[in-house]
Amino acid sequence: MDKDIKLRVKNISKSFPGVKALDNVSFAVKRGTVHAICGENGAGKSTLMKIINGIYKQDSGDILIDEKVVQINNPIQARSLGISMIFQELNYIPELTIEESLFVGNWPKGKYGNIDWKMIRKKTLELLEKEGLDYLPTIKLKDLSISDIQMLEILKAISYNSDVIIMDEPTSAITQKEVEVLFNKINGLKERGVSIIYISHKMDEIFRIADEITVFRDGIVVDSRNKDDYDMETVIAQMVGRKLDNSYPKENVEIGDKILEVNNLTSTGQFEDINFYLKEGEIVGFAGLMGSGRSEVMRALFGLDPYESGEIIINKKKTIIENTQDSIKNGMVMLSEDRRRFGIIPVRTVKENVSLSNLKRFIYGGRLHKDEEIQTVTEYCNKMNVKTPDIETIVEVLSGGNQQKVILAKWMVTNPDILILDEPTRGIDVGAKYEIYKLMVELAKEKKGLIMISSELPELIGMCDRIYVMAKGRIAGELDRENFSQKNIMLYATASSNEKEVEV
Numbered sequence: 001m002d003k004d005i006k007l008r009v010k011n012i013s014k015s016f017p018g019v020k021a022l023d024n025v026s027f028a029v030k031r032g033t034v035h036a037i038c039g040e041n042g043a044g045k046s047t048l049m050k051i052i053n054g055i056y057k058q059d060s061g062d063i064l065i066d067e068k069v070v071q072i073n074n075p076i077q078a079r080s081l082g083i084s085m086i087f088q089e090l091n092y093i094p095e096l097t098i099e100e101s102l103f104v105g106n107w108p109k110g111k112y113g114n115i116d117w118k119m120i121r122k123k124t125l126e127l128l129e130k131e132g133l134d135y136l137p138t139i140k141l142k143d144l145s146i147s148d149i150q151m152l153e154i155l156k157a158i159s160y161n162s163d164v165i166i167m168d169e170p171t172s173a174i175t176q177k178e179v180e181v182l183f184n185k186i187n188g189l190k191e192r193g194v195s196i197i198y199i200s201h202k203m204d205e206i207f208r209i210a211d212e213i214t215v216f217r218d219g220i221v222v223d224s225r226n227k228d229d230y231d232m233e234t235v236i237a238q239m240v241g242r243k244l245d246n247s248y249p250k251e252n253v254e255i256g257d258k259i260l261e262v263n264n265l266t267s268t269g270q271f272e273d274i275n276f277y278l279k280e281g282e283i284v285g286f287a288g289l290m291g292s293g294r295s296e297v298m299r300a301l302f303g304l305d306p307y308e309s310g311e312i313i314i315n316k317k318k319t320i321i322e323n324t325q326d327s328i329k330n331g332m333v334m335l336s337e338d339r340r341r342f343g344i345i346p347v348r349t350v351k352e353n354v355s356l357s358n359l360k361r362f363i364y365g366g367r368l369h370k371d372e373e374i375q376t377v378t379e380y381c382n383k384m385n386v387k388t389p390d391i392e393t394i395v396e397v398l399s400g401g402n403q404q405k406v407i408l409a410k411w412m413v414t415n416p417d418i419l420i421l422d423e424p425t426r427g428i429d430v431g432a433k434y435e436i437y438k439l440m441v442e443l444a445k446e447k448k449g450l451i452m453i454s455s456e457l458p459e460l461i462g463m464c465d466r467i468y469v470m471a472k473g474r475i476a477g478e479l480d481r482e483n484f485s486q487k488n489i490m491l492y493a494t495a496s497s498n499e500k501e502v503e504v
């Protein structure tokens with residue numbers, strides 16, 4: 001018995017049809033520490049966390065709290081044992097209001113067992129006020145940005161006063177400023193003796209916040225050490241089982257004609273007077289602070305949101321884009337930032353997700369060519385390195401990173417001319433990131449034009465031919481490769497703003 005240990009997992013195994021997600025996993029989390037878990041997409045991180053949170057049942061092995069074996073059959077039991085969790089996939093219900101979402105499943109009850117709405121309103125207002133969030137409790141989640149929704153999730157999990165808080169990729173959708181808020185909170189929680197299990201693909205975050213690190217590979221614990229006994233290279237090598245080439249696979253590709261030109265695009269309140277172009281073979285980056293309007297421009301361009309004025313010229317033809325069908329018809333596709341809302345149909349299979357928007361490709365001569373469909377889907381899933389038992393697996397059960405690769409595969413099958421990628425490597429492990437970069441280069445070589453929005457400046461600098469920098473809904477500057485540097489990008493990104501917050 002070790003009094004320092006708050007939570008221990010011992011010899012946990014878990015299989016799903018076709019995969020052994022966890023194989024005899026053991027490690028221990030100390031009281032008042034941050035324990036980071038690293039591992040490639042599909043390594044088993046979320047599965048273990050869901051077992052600790054009572055969502056899945058392990059096939060074998062034990063969970064110990066304060067060195068005593070406990071049974072955790074559902075999240076409510078987990079919470080009563082002092083465990084709460086922030087989920088990787090934001091599973092919010094868009095129609096719920098802020099106050100409903102904070103208390104759903106945990107309604108405060110009045111004297112007669114009725115839901116105590118007064119109490120809910122009061123507590124919600126207190127929380128919003130305390131966190132300095134300027135929202136009405138009655139605003140619906142669908143009207144919030146994903147970073148706000150994620151922040152609410154974080155605050156909710158922290159508000160339960162748990163002893164163990166599991167954070168599965170908490171920062172994948174929040175701004176740099178919010179990351180600092182979260183890290184301050186984590187430090188406060190540690191002082192109170194709370195243990196935090198922290199999962200992230202962002203190595204710099206891990207090395208800032210973790211006390212200990214455990215590395216998973218293919219459902220096995222490879223190693224577990226104090227952070228001071230680790231360095232980033234070692235962690236990455238253990239994750240992927242080989243040394244990684246850290247450079248970007250950018251190649252010089254012949255640049256052709258303009259395939260996209262956007263003139264004076266405006267949507268009042270969102271962005272104004274946006275002018276840019278994209279040529280065949282080009283990878284063009286969009287940098288800027290979160291909220292600078294990058295995603296909003298791309299959403300309007302792709303037909304997800306309306307715009308007021310301006311023109312879009314695709315392949316030298318003036319094109320009206322009123323909805324996403326118009327875009328797809330004109331050879332333009334987009335990997336959006338909020339994949340659950342706009343990217344996948346979680347309850348359908350990998351095959352259906354990849355082929356549904358491409359069915360026409362397989363229907364000719366009056367019938368659906370199923371074999372061809374299966375062959376194409378398989379080919380693209382392999383190309384994207386999607387880790388799935390088979391293509392008949394429901395997308396929802398894939399690991400977060402692999403769901404994302406499915407969306408990419410779906411768009412590749414449409415064989416588009418223009419790809420808009422909004423944070424394409426978010427939630428993707430370091431090894432697979434490299435695969436996505438390589439794929440981007442391959443596409444550029446096929447004369448496609450790529451737009452990449454990213455909050456990671458090294459990635460933009462490593463992969464792009466030109467970068468537009470947005471600030472406050474306008475294009476504040478344009479840089480070509482000779483002038484690429486984090487400093488130059490930040491100068492433009494903050495030029496018209498007094499905010500000192502930067503996103504790197």
Ligand SMILES: Nc1ncnc2c1ncn2[C@@H]1O[C@H](COP(=O)(O)OP(=O)(O)OP(=O)(O)O)[C@@H](O)[C@H]1O
Pocket residue numbers: 016017019020021039040041042043044045046047048088387388389397398399400401402427429
């Ligand atoms: N409910 C399920 N049914 C079937 N297979 C599942 C289910 N949940 C997870 N898996 C599989 O178990 C493996 C581990 O998935 P898990 O979500 O734990 O990975 P992860 O380490 O969290 O990856 P990521 O970094 O992409 O989030 C994957 O192969 C995944 O497809």
Ligand SMILES: [Mg+2]
Pocket residue numbers: 045046047088168399400401
């Ligand atoms: Mg996961």
